[in-house]
Amino acid sequence: MSLLEGLRFTRGDSPLHRLDPRVKFLLTIVIFSSSLIFFEIIPLTIIFILQIPLMIIGKIWREWLKTLKGGLFLAVIIFSTNILSFYFFRGQHLSMDIIEFSLALTIRFLALITSFSVFFLTTSPDKLSLALEKIHIPYEFNFAFITAIRFVPVLAEEAQTIIDAQRSRGLELDKGNFLTRIRKYLPILLPLIINSIRRSLELAESMESRAFGATKNRTNLFELKLTNSDYFWLILMVFITFILIYVKLYLSPFPSLFGNSIIF
């Protein structure tokens, strides 16, 4: 779960936080697709390293490291399954180029989750909602989505309280076999579900009382407007995209780092 934890937005202020969410999304897409078009270790490592300054600009390197730590387990799985499958497909030889390729794919995975961190760690749900509105997603869906995000921590806290309350009544979740353990979650799930229904009723009452859906022409306190720095990033991205295409078309394939000597 710590992989997802790392993707949770925390309030902050940095050029990256202030960036228009649409531009930032484009940035993520560019990084995302650039790590998909390369297979070699050299360009993927460069892409990965080039994202580090973004983490520093966005002051999110701490959260990002947490995400990487959470992703480490998956990274190990990717690395080892690649090696194993190549080992069995290529005449049972383990060569340096297999290791290099597996390593490249692992780095690609880390580059991908990093590109998501750039977006999710620096974009508040409020801004995300504005961006969704701009691309003409109906406000009702948009609102439901944002409210769901808003209530995740509230529900988590409530679940903890319910667990505490039932443990105080002698419920021992970690005792018994698999089936009895599942049954033991009933006293936790039922109050959680019933409370959620009750809460949604209260939310609905409150929304109605605040004139939700009064007019089709809803206004917004904050409007998304592209600023100079947004344009700067946009131009930078176009520039990078051209470089990437050039590199892919004229400079690849890249030389191998480790050679292809057979280990055993």
Place this chain on the structure above:
Amino acid sequence: MEIVFITKPVTIEEKSLSIIEVKDLSYSYPNASVFALKNINLSIKPGEFIVLTGPSGCGKTTFCRCLNGLIPHFYNGVLTGDAIVSGLSIKDHKIVDLAKTVGMIFQNPDNQIFALTVEKDVAFGLENLGIPKKIMVDEIDWATKLTGIYHLKERGTHELSGGQKQRLTIASVLAMHPKIIVMDEPTSFLDPIGAETIFEVLDKLNKEQGITIILIEHRMDLAVKYADRIIIFDDGQIVNDGEPSEIFSAEETRLLGIGIPKILNLSKKLLQRGFNVNHPLNYENLYQLLIPKLQKVIPNKKISNLNEYDDFSGLHQNKPIITVEDVTFSYPSGVEALKNVSLTIHEGEYVAIMGENGAGKTTLVKHFNGLLKPKKGKILVNDIDVSKTSVAALAQKIGLVFQNPDDQLFAEDVKEEISFALRNFGYNESVINQRVEWALNLLDIKKYKDTSPFILSGGERKRVALASVLAWDPQVLVLDEPTIGQDYGQKEKLKHFLTQLCTQGKTVVIVTHDVEFVAESQPRVVLMAKGSIQADGSAKEIMSNSEALKMCSVSPPEITKLFQKLSSYGFPNDVLDVDEAVNIFTNHLKEIQK
């Protein structure tokens, strides 16, 4: 759409017209056999500050739902009669039309905050109405300034304290320029100072902006200071309606089991004993009325405080049951919730833990049965280290009842709910039956034995939760906020019940914001703020220690406030209760007559 956003002063002509006119209003919820409201007739003038009260389940919340059209447009059911709110019939106008006139605020602020920053949440209603951005910015500034949260405008909503959240919900409806604000028990989750701030804000809106305030409240001591008019509901009907002094001297009010404000109660009793003090609504009023009658006293003479109350501090000689030694705890998020807390609770003691929201009170009691383990320091229960024992084993000794019964109720019927813990602890079937029967009788819920706990009222659910813990007869009973959502009658019962348990030798610990409840039962009080204990002593000691109280966001009971003012006349400053105060005054009167 037409946007008119200037608050006009209410003219005399408008004042004579009523802003809410209710005619023969009756309503029953869908699938309900009884009417929740029966033939309500009522007229409310602009600028009134009204408090609605009555025993729980009396229909006050239902009535408020009618005022902005939630009934009949959100809840269907059967509605007869009509209510005209600011010229709009609730039958013919949609909720969105009424929402512009009636600002509705509910009990739990968490379920009304939609945005992640303060200003964005205040904007929510305005955005829905399609107000242009330019106007919106001014409206947000105006509303946040009036409610005193302007400086928090850019904060995240999850960073706010309980009191700040509730002020945000006021700002959010205020921004829509309602003529009427309706609130359902807005202060029940707040610490005493936080609650007073909410009332101050409402009073300001009422006096300066001419907004009509309608408020549901059980805690009369605070509400009566601000209200012009009190309406009492019972069984879906209005049973009394009038000025506070009138209402609280009426015999019906007492019979209905509505809490009479302490100061009014005191003045009533003084009146019977020959002090001519007529219906003061707050301690300052009463002080002014008393002063001329006390002039004859020599200022430096100490008037004795007849202490006929059990002094629970005398029980300190008993053997300690819970010992907290220098405990520090922080949550995974990094918030340090407890800092070097040391506390000893003895067998048979009655302890109230009080303090501001977020002071670490609940965190502390969760350590008692091992739900949380200290990061530093240790906790001993019966001389056994908590960190070496399982929660289930500790729970058998220490029964913890959580604030919200809905966080634990899950079973098919009440009987099953109460036997849940007993089964977990491995009692055999015959013992379980015996215990369940005992607990049902103890809390007077035997008639609900086979009823689903979910269809019971809030107060009843709370009793079921309490019974489900009491059933295994723990040595220590810990209750988190037992008085929230309880009406006066239920609170009185709870008070007697807890004192009774205590005299039977059980140790009782409550976490509470309810100052008057503490003043009446006079337990040992532990005051907390910012994760540490600020003061610890008898109720009298603590309630007269205004410095410590202030630091912990607790305000003394009304009677104590009066006696603190009177202390310059030689009166003791640690009087908490009405009867005690009456005794002191009568003795004093006798002395004067001599």
